[in-house]
Amino acid sequence: xxxxxxxxxGLKAIFFNCSLKxxxxxxxxxxxxxxxxxxxxxxxxxxxxxxxxxxxxxxxVQPDMTDQGAARDDWPDVWDKVRTADILVIGTPIWLGxxxxxxxxxxxxxxxxxxxxxxxxxxxxxxxxxxxxxxxxEDGVKQCATSILYALSHLxxxxxxxxxxxxxxxxxxxxxxGDKRDDGSIVGADNMFTQxxxxxxxxxxxHLAAMLKDGIPSYGNDRDAWKDGNRFGFENPExx
Amino acid sequence: xxxxxxxxxGLKAIFFNCSLKxxxxxxxxxxxxxxxxxxxxxxxxxxxxxxxxxxxxxxxVQPDMTDQGAARDDWPDVWDKVRTADILVIGTPIWLGxxxxxxxxxxxxxxxxxxxxxxxxxxxxxxxxxxxxxxxxEDGVKQCATSILYALSHLxxxxxxxxxxxxxxxxxxxxxxGDKRDDGSIVGADNMFTQxxxxxxxxxxxHLAAMLKDGIPSYGNDRDAWKDGNRFGFENPExx
Amino acid sequence: xxxxxxxxxGLKAIFFNCSLKxxxxxxxxxxxxxxxxxxxxxxxxxxxxxxxxxxxxxxxVQPDMTDQGAARDDWPDVWDKVRTADILVIGTPIWLGxxxxxxxxxxxxxxxxxxxxxxxxxxxxxxxxxxxxxxxxEDGVKQCATSILYALSHLxxxxxxxxxxxxxxxxxxxxxxGDKRDDGSIVGADNMFTQxxxxxxxxxxxHLAAMLKDGIPSYGNDRDAWKDGNRFGFENPExx
Amino acid sequence: xxxxxxxxxGLKAIFFNCSLKxxxxxxxxxxxxxxxxxxxxxxxxxxxxxxxxxxxxxxxVQPDMTDQGAARDDWPDVWDKVRTADILVIGTPIWLGxxxxxxxxxxxxxxxxxxxxxxxxxxxxxxxxxxxxxxxxEDGVKQCATSILYALSHLxxxxxxxxxxxxxxxxxxxxxxGDKRDDGSIVGADNMFTQxxxxxxxxxxxHLAAMLKDGIPSYGNDRDAWKDGNRFGFENPExx
Numbered sequence: 001x002x003x004x005x006x007x008x009x010g011l012k013a014i015f016f017n018c019s020l021k022x023x024x025x026x027x028x029x030x031x032x033x034x035x036x037x038x039x040x041x042x043x044x045x046x047x048x049x050x051x052x053x054x055x056x057x058x059x060x061v062q063p064d065m066t067d068q069g070a071a072r073d074d075w076p077d078v079w080d081k082v083r084t085a086d087i088l089v090i091g092t093p094i095w096l097g098x099x100x101x102x103x104x105x106x107x108x109x110x111x112x113x114x115x116x117x118x119x120x121x122x123x124x125x126x127x128x129x130x131x132x133x134x135x136x137x138e139d140g141v142k143q144c145a146t147s148i149l150y151a152l153s154h155l156x157x158x159x160x161x162x163x164x165x166x167x168x169x170x171x172x173x174x175x176x177x178g179d180k181r182d183d184g185s186i187v188g189a190d191n192m193f194t195q196x197x198x199x200x201x202x203x204x205x206x207h208l209a210a211m212l213k214d215g216i217p218s219y220g221n222d223r224d225a226w227k228d229g230n231r232f233g234f235e236n237p238e239x240x
Numbered sequence: 241x242x243x244x245x246x247x248x249x250g251l252k253a254i255f256f257n258c259s260l261k262x263x264x265x266x267x268x269x270x271x272x273x274x275x276x277x278x279x280x281x282x283x284x285x286x287x288x289x290x291x292x293x294x295x296x297x298x299x300x301v302q303p304d305m306t307d308q309g310a311a312r313d314d315w316p317d318v319w320d321k322v323r324t325a326d327i328l329v330i331g332t333p334i335w336l337g338x339x340x341x342x343x344x345x346x347x348x349x350x351x352x353x354x355x356x357x358x359x360x361x362x363x364x365x366x367x368x369x370x371x372x373x374x375x376x377x378e379d380g381v382k383q384c385a386t387s388i389l390y391a392l393s394h395l396x397x398x399x400x401x402x403x404x405x406x407x408x409x410x411x412x413x414x415x416x417x418g419d420k421r422d423d424g425s426i427v428g429a430d431n432m433f434t435q436x437x438x439x440x441x442x443x444x445x446x447h448l449a450a451m452l453k454d455g456i457p458s459y460g461n462d463r464d465a466w467k468d469g470n471r472f473g474f475e476n477p478e479x480x
Numbered sequence: 481x482x483x484x485x486x487x488x489x490g491l492k493a494i495f496f497n498c499s500l501k502x503x504x505x506x507x508x509x510x511x512x513x514x515x516x517x518x519x520x521x522x523x524x525x526x527x528x529x530x531x532x533x534x535x536x537x538x539x540x541v542q543p544d545m546t547d548q549g550a551a552r553d554d555w556p557d558v559w560d561k562v563r564t565a566d567i568l569v570i571g572t573p574i575w576l577g578x579x580x581x582x583x584x585x586x587x588x589x590x591x592x593x594x595x596x597x598x599x600x601x602x603x604x605x606x607x608x609x610x611x612x613x614x615x616x617x618e619d620g621v622k623q624c625a626t627s628i629l630y631a632l633s634h635l636x637x638x639x640x641x642x643x644x645x646x647x648x649x650x651x652x653x654x655x656x657x658g659d660k661r662d663d664g665s666i667v668g669a670d671n672m673f674t675q676x677x678x679x680x681x682x683x684x685x686x687h688l689a690a691m692l693k694d695g696i697p698s699y700g701n702d703r704d705a706w707k708d709g710n711r712f713g714f715e716n717p718e719x720x
Numbered sequence: 721x722x723x724x725x726x727x728x729x730g731l732k733a734i735f736f737n738c739s740l741k742x743x744x745x746x747x748x749x750x751x752x753x754x755x756x757x758x759x760x761x762x763x764x765x766x767x768x769x770x771x772x773x774x775x776x777x778x779x780x781v782q783p784d785m786t787d788q789g790a791a792r793d794d795w796p797d798v799w800d801k802v803r804t805a806d807i808l809v810i811g812t813p814i815w816l817g818x819x820x821x822x823x824x825x826x827x828x829x830x831x832x833x834x835x836x837x838x839x840x841x842x843x844x845x846x847x848x849x850x851x852x853x854x855x856x857x858e859d860g861v862k863q864c865a866t867s868i869l870y871a872l873s874h875l876x877x878x879x880x881x882x883x884x885x886x887x888x889x890x891x892x893x894x895x896x897x898g899d900k901r902d903d904g905s906i907v908g909a910d911n912m913f914t915q916x917x918x919x920x921x922x923x924x925x926x927h928l929a930a931m932l933k934d935g936i937p938s939y940g941n942d943r944d945a946w947k948d949g950n951r952f953g954f955e956n957p958e959x960x
Contacts, residue, residue: 096831
């Protein structure tokens with residue numbers, strides 16, 4: 001018998017859409033993200049969507065690029081949302097098999113904050129969990145997920161089991177997720193694999209975020225202690 | 241103040257070495273893995289090392305390839321060790337910037353078991369955690385970690401924060417981790433980044449494995465329930 | 481008006497199939513490779529197919545692993561075929577979004593020969609061209625092509641325009657290229673994108689191989705001259 | 721005996737620098753690119769450097785995004801330079817093991833032009849050659865080269881042998897290529913591997929560009945002929 005449906009009020013999620021399009025309502029990626037958002041809202045998670053192109057993020061790897069001479073940088077406002085979130089989901093279209101430039105820009109800015117520590121001396125991302133939604137015409141969901149999940153893990157997020165989902169059609173140009181065909185059918189809507197992976201990703205993000213709500217033990221990963229010379233038992237191995 | 245050192249007796253870890261070399265004692269990758277093994281043993285984790293080339297794994301993606309005509313397949317014996325482990329660490333040398341063929345063979349065989357479910361209807365890998373150790377002369381730790389961590393995540397493992405470590409020298413041919421130089425110094429031994437990442441990875445694998453010891457809630461990811469038609473709240477989004 | 485059909489007698493191509501299956505006739509990848517082979521044979525190219533699993537290749541990165549203690553190594557026989565070929569095509573199935581372990585093993589052995597020079601002091605692969613055929617159920621043609629083409633380029637092959645082709649279905653499990661459906665239709669047969677890319681790849685491999693038949697000028701890439709101290713005009717840039 | 725030094729007047733090269741920095745003179749990647757530029761200028765190639773951030777490229781995959789509502793798009797001006805170049809070199813810093821967001825933006829805009837054909841009905845990129853320069857502190861030259869070279873090949877460029885070069889230090893944070901150390905030495909300057917690869921890449925780009933100066937035969941790759949129904953001998957293979 002399966003578990004009863006959990007209530008996850010108290011958790012907060014951010015969904016980033018890294019579409020190249022200025023308008024979120026045109027985004028196929030957003031359409032699939034909406035399925036995940038609905039699952040989370042159904043479990044009482046507080047969800048916020050950030051369409052990255054609604055914000056003018058400066059290029060660079062510092063927390064506020066106006067300190068480096070940029071005329072404008074909306075990142076500090078976006079960061080305020082990230083800082084308090086438990087769940088980060090990055091959605092991206094696939095271009096030439098890779099995440100969008102907007103997605104790389106977002107990752108560079110997330111990376112710019114990796115010097116920030118929580119009150120246990122850990123990366124500020126400890127305790128957060130990360131997932132990926134990728135959509136395209138033909139190929140590259142796994143490649144996008146691979147690259148983005150690694151970045152999130154490297155920053156300090158935990159990656160739950162099967163934390164990615166997406167939709168692509170058969171190889172070659174074609175319609176995108178959520179398009180309406182001439183016969184009235186909806187592209188991607190009947191794909192059980194996409195439905196299942198979206199559901200599993202969404203629930204696993206919530207389960208793990210709840211399990212990590214009180215944080216991760218700091219023994220070994222406390223960067224303040226590292227600076228103070230604590231090595232937590234590390235010894236160089238015997239050499240050959 | 242940092243946490244006290246935890247005791248993790250009760251946890252079991254497997255370290256796979258995917259060196260191309262037949263003899264484990266020649267492996268630079270093993271040398272670095274030994275540092276992680278020592279940290280885990282120091283926390284009372286039961287550690288087993290599997291030098292993959294000590295076993296004759298058949299090519300293929302079925303649980304036992306002798307059922308498919310292979311003359312020999314040692315995978316079922318190796319699988320017995322994996323099944324009961326809480327922590328999986330995959331160590332690989334880097335060739336042309338990628339994990340070794342032995343590593344891909346191991347991943348294919350782990351993938352061959354992905355139809356196996358635990359008693360909650362989840363992938364058998366749920367509750368396990370995964371990490372990566374990669375060593376080479378010059379380039380590719382991140383690329384190897386990216387690819388292997390994704391595979392582990394896809395199978396059902398949880399990926400803790402910063403779950404990879406490794407060593408490479410400056411670009412170009414050169415000595416490998418653990419080699420003794422003419423002046424008596426040891427290659428890689430004084431690299432603080434490698435020391436730190438190895439320590440953080442090792443402790444984070446243990447912390448997360450302990451947190452997941454009682455498993456992950458099955459709501460949403462119970463594959464038996466999926467087969468029975470349960471959709472856990474998934475609904476197709478409104479289309480455009 | 482398009483060019484007349486060239487005659488490429490005098491060129492030699494090797495098609496490597498890196499299927500995990502012991503029997504070539506079971507391989508979906510081979511089915512698609514056959515379309516490319518037919519195009520080349522139609523232009524009078526001498527084509528040889530190597531089903532890698534018909535040969536027992538030892539693990540390792542030396543030219544003959546029996547010199548390193550391996551009980552058997554069929555690589556020297558395979559290498560004889562590579563040495564004299566103008567066109568190398570690597571076919572691979574896609575597992576977890578990546579090329580097969582057999583493919584990585586082949587690449588490691590090709591890499592083992594990178595110390596060999598032609599009579600102009602260049603890598604023995606100079607003048608050869610490389611392409612990729614990848615097939616799977618759902619995702620990863622580009623990722624496989626990306627990884628394999630880079631390896632071939634790194635070794636010294638030239639990569640013609642659009643030197644990869646493949647087939648995948650929509651995301652999720654499904655039939656493979658060349659399977660017969662219950663309604664008698666053939667999976668992948670009507671995919672114009674696959675047809676076109678296979679044709680373009682095949683002809684571009686032949687065009688470039690013919691253009692490179694007399695080799696590539698050795699100024700700058702002559703490794704014997706590098707050993708003798710020739711720098712071919714390289715100077716360190718002015719620093720900052 | 722090595723070939724005499726060729727004269728490549730008549731060839732034109734563009735070097736794109738995808739640094740995140742607004743000012744080219746701060747870019748470590750530019751420093752290494754300058755070594756390649758000097759080699760090409762020494763062979764009488766006409767070289768132009770484009771610091772991508774000097775131009776305001778709009779996000780999107782259409783030739784001119786002002787047609788899609790963008791307030792400004794400098795891409796058409798940049799494209800004029802690309803159109804007439806024989807050699808394209810993309811330089812990128814490495815962030816989290818991947819090319820910069822500016823680099824992905826450039827690739828998306830190059831991709832936006834892939835519908836353009838030359839007068840033989842081929843992709844406008846046919847006859848051009850592509851290479852990569854990547855620099856960072858610690859890891860990722862191969863991963864960046866892999867991804868970018870594939871994109872260039874997919875668009876229609878030819879990739880010469882060993883068409884990438886770069887510099888990284890040993891794993892972990894550290895100085896960047898071209899930095900001056902306290903002892904007056906210059907980071908990366910004495911790295912023979914970087915010197916050699918930069919030289920080989922530069923000459924191979926010139927050699928191949930010269931060999932392709934009259935274009936590539938259009939049999940098989942003429943897209944106008946494809947539209948007219950010509951299949952250039954393609955036949956579906958016999959199925960199983």
